[in-house]
Amino acid sequence: EKGGYEHYMLKEIHEQPQALRQTISGRLDTDIGDVDLNLNIPEEYLQSLEEVQFVACGTSYYAGEYAARLFEKIADVRATVSLASEYMFDGGRDPSRTLTIAVTQSGETADTLSAIRTAAEAGARTLAVTNTLGSTVTREVDDSMYIRAGPEIGVAATKTFASQVITLAMLSVYTGKRCGSLSGGRASTLLENMRAVPGAIQQVLDREQQVKAVAEEYADSDAFFFIGRDLGYPVALEGALKLKEISYDHAEGFASGELKHGPLALVTETTPVLAVLTEGSRSEKTLNNVKEVQARGAPVIVASSMENEKFVDELFKVPSAGLFEPLVANVYWQLFAYHVADSKGRPIDKPRNLAKSVTVE
Numbered sequence: 001e002k003g004g005y006e007h008y009m010l011k012e013i014h015e016q017p018q019a020l021r022q023t024i025s026g027r028l029d030t031d032i033g034d035v036d037l038n039l040n041i042p043e044e045y046l047q048s049l050e051e052v053q054f055v056a057c058g059t060s061y062y063a064g065e066y067a068a069r070l071f072e073k074i075a076d077v078r079a080t081v082s083l084a085s086e087y088m089f090d091g092g093r094d095p096s097r098t099l100t101i102a103v104t105q106s107g108e109t110a111d112t113l114s115a116i117r118t119a120a121e122a123g124a125r126t127l128a129v130t131n132t133l134g135s136t137v138t139r140e141v142d143d144s145m146y147i148r149a150g151p152e153i154g155v156a157a158t159k160t161f162a163s164q165v166i167t168l169a170m171l172s173v174y175t176g177k178r179c180g181s182l183s184g185g186r187a188s189t190l191l192e193n194m195r196a197v198p199g200a201i202q203q204v205l206d207r208e209q210q211v212k213a214v215a216e217e218y219a220d221s222d223a224f225f226f227i228g229r230d231l232g233y234p235v236a237l238e239g240a241l242k243l244k245e246i247s248y249d250h251a252e253g254f255a256s257g258e259l260k261h262g263p264l265a266l267v268t269e270t271t272p273v274l275a276v277l278t279e280g281s282r283s284e285k286t287l288n289n290v291k292e293v294q295a296r297g298a299p300v301i302v303a304s305s306m307e308n309e310k311f312v313d314e315l316f317k318v319p320s321a322g323l324f325e326p327l328v329a330n331v332y333w334q335l336f337a338y339h340v341a342d343s344k345g346r347p348i349d350k351p352r353n354l355a356k357s358v359t360v361e
């Protein structure tokens with residue numbers, strides 16, 4: 001049932017191209033530059049929309065962080081993200097002009113359900129983005145969208161993160177088109193970029209042996225720091241979560257620009273720094289931060305779509321995919337986490353103290 005893979009997590013990492021083809025299947029119309037999402041959200045409501053709020057936990061929260069940045073870039077709508085367990089409906093918002101989106105793979109996460117109920121009680125329109133047909137969240141919201149990633153068994157979320165981001169990207173195109181802020185030409189480019197993602201991820205998967213060798217080389221490091229900017233920042237956070245969750249090593253994600261405001265004190269020759277340098281991640285600026293950590297002797301591992309990163313210790317090539325390049329880079333971090341954990345013999349599919357679906361607050 002693991003299809004020849006040693007763990008479900010590895011199988012699910014490799015399923016991403018196929019899962020994403022399912023996610024976008026029949027939903028992209030590149031000719032007219034629009035998406036067909038089968039949603040019944042009134043156009044007048046979208047035209048007067050003031051804020052999109054994402055509520056989620058864990059990996060789904062990082063998908064929300066990625067999506068909020070896409071919404072601002074693509075639909076020109078103010079987008080906020082809350083950890084579901086911290087969510088409040090703040091005063092000063094007009095609930096009738098607010099769309100609250102619960103991002104949840106399982107559709108059963110207690111904190112996320114509680115947040116979406118708070119939003120609904122305040123009078124906001126609610127939408128669920130989930131992998132699970134008929135899950136509890138779908139019965140609580142005004143509209144639902146399925147990410148169609150297929151069942152995910154490993155506790156570590158992998159393919160569902162990719163499918164969540166692409167689903168939310170389609171939703172940002174839908175919103176941008178209906179509020180009039182997104183032109184057909186730009187939308188077509190975005191849809192082409194989305195179509196490129198499965199193939200780009202396949203190219204990353206084809207380089208698994210390179211990632212495995214690097215992971216084994218650095219597996220015994222004292223700590224691992226992931227850095228990124230803009231769309232690369234949620235990927236840094238997600239990379240660190242994946243690594244700590246399954247390897248039990250100390251890993252943290254930082255906004256690249258924050259390093260010099262504190263975390264740089266932790267950086268030594270025994271703390272590799274993993275950086276994303278791609279489109280959508282303001283790589284020229286992150287490059288300066290890479291130099292800062294190199295000056296402290298830290299090994300630097302870079303996932304990049306740029307051409308000139310010869311000075312880094314390890315370079316993972318990211319094929320071009322526009323604003324989805326950081327999402328493609330994330331697959332390197334998934335493989336890296338997997339191989340660090342596997343080299344230590346960790347119970348990858350069922351890490352200690354964790355459950356696939358967290359149904360208590």
Ligand code: M6R
Pocket residue numbers: 057058059060061103104105106107108109112155156157158241242245355356357358
């Ligand atoms: O089912 P959900 O997406 O609501 O779950 C949220 C988190 O519990 C989940 O993403 C968790 O962080 C994963 N184990 C991370 O790999």
